[in-house]
Amino acid sequence: MTTTPHRTAHKIDGKAYAAALRETIATHVAWLKEVHGVTPGLAVLLVGEDPASQVYVRNKGVQTVEVGMNSYEHKLPADVSAADLYALIDRLNADPAVHGILCQFPVPEHLSETEIVARIDPAKDVDGLSVVNAGLLASGQKAMVSCTPLGCLMLLRDHLGSLSGKSAVVIGRSNLVGKPVAQLLLRDSCTVTIAHSRTANLEEVVRGADIVVAAVGRPQMVKGSWLKPGATVIDVGINRIPAPERGAGKNRLVGDVDYDSAAQVAGAISPVPGGVGPMTIACLLANTVTACCRSNGLAEPEGLSV
Numbered sequence: 001m002t003t004t005p006h007r008t009a010h011k012i013d014g015k016a017y018a019a020a021l022r023e024t025i026a027t028h029v030a031w032l033k034e035v036h037g038v039t040p041g042l043a044v045l046l047v048g049e050d051p052a053s054q055v056y057v058r059n060k061g062v063q064t065v066e067v068g069m070n071s072y073e074h075k076l077p078a079d080v081s082a083a084d085l086y087a088l089i090d091r092l093n094a095d096p097a098v099h100g101i102l103c104q105f106p107v108p109e110h111l112s113e114t115e116i117v118a119r120i121d122p123a124k125d126v127d128g129l130s131v132v133n134a135g136l137l138a139s140g141q142k143a144m145v146s147c148t149p150l151g152c153l154m155l156l157r158d159h160l161g162s163l164s165g166k167s168a169v170v171i172g173r174s175n176l177v178g179k180p181v182a183q184l185l186l187r188d189s190c191t192v193t194i195a196h197s198r199t200a201n202l203e204e205v206v207r208g209a210d211i212v213v214a215a216v217g218r219p220q221m222v223k224g225s226w227l228k229p230g231a232t233v234i235d236v237g238i239n240r241i242p243a244p245e246r247g248a249g250k251n252r253l254v255g256d257v258d259y260d261s262a263a264q265v266a267g268a269i270s271p272v273p274g275g276v277g278p279m280t281i282a283c284l285l286a287n288t289v290t291a292c293c294r295s296n297g298l299a300e301p302e303g304l305s306v
């Protein structure tokens, strides 16, 4: 009797990569302090009490301090006025001890994420979301690259080496992930398709790709049957779905890729949790060091940007 062998994809371990990156960052921070007398500082603004955002902001603060940098956390009430928020950003823009500023998203509806980002000095925009940084990236110039896309590219390069000539499909067109990931892949000489909710024949489009980055926000949408055998899959999704098997009212975290079926076909896949998520915060710390070096006219450390 012949059996069909089941392939099991290599698991791309973002948690381990992020831990190693934080060690590298800590080394650079120590060098900045000892040799140049500068301590990188990161200011994080949290508006309101969204539970997931509170966790992310707490983790950002803890990891910032762990690598030796200064953390400035500003918690603002959900009904803070735009004027008060902008006044705080203006103060942080002018503060020489602060090298990176970010406002945790989402923010309450009366505030505009676009305007908040526009208020942050592009040199301190460690989220890489300003039109200045997006434009620099799109035109192939030195930019501050947003954290999740930077993490995706680091994981892809680490696993595949050169990305040149590979076909890549990015599913999702957000400013936070889809567009900058596509720009980074293009810069690394991939042939890039940006797919989205209106893309015709999405499965076929995905099946042609050597690299798939799923950032669409739909739980377990990308199935193994959609993939080219051996493809490298980066799952950016963070979705909580009901998990009655864990007890009433419990849920679990899944990505935009159906991991079990995808792992039978892909060559490598990043899991959720433990894939891109941990890279997001590590890359934020990396961007803060990069911003600190740039603002002090110092050479940028190797390995922290792409």
Ligand SMILES: Nc1nc2c(c(=O)[nH]1)N[C@@H](CN(C=O)c1ccc(C(=O)N[C@@H](CCC(=O)O)C(=O)O)cc1)CN2
Pocket (backbone or CB within 6 Å): 056, 102, 103, 104, 105, 106, 127, 147, 148, 238, 253, 272, 273, 274, 275, 276, 277, 278, 279, 280, 281
């Ligand atoms: N201003 C920003 N806001 C938001 C960003 C961002 O990059 N800038 N990204 C997300 C939230 N985020 C960081 O801010 C973030 C998301 C997920 C993780 C992470 O480590 N996820 C873990 C699972 C954690 C869990 O159990 O919830 C994983 O995937 O392993 C870190 C940071 C939206 N807002």
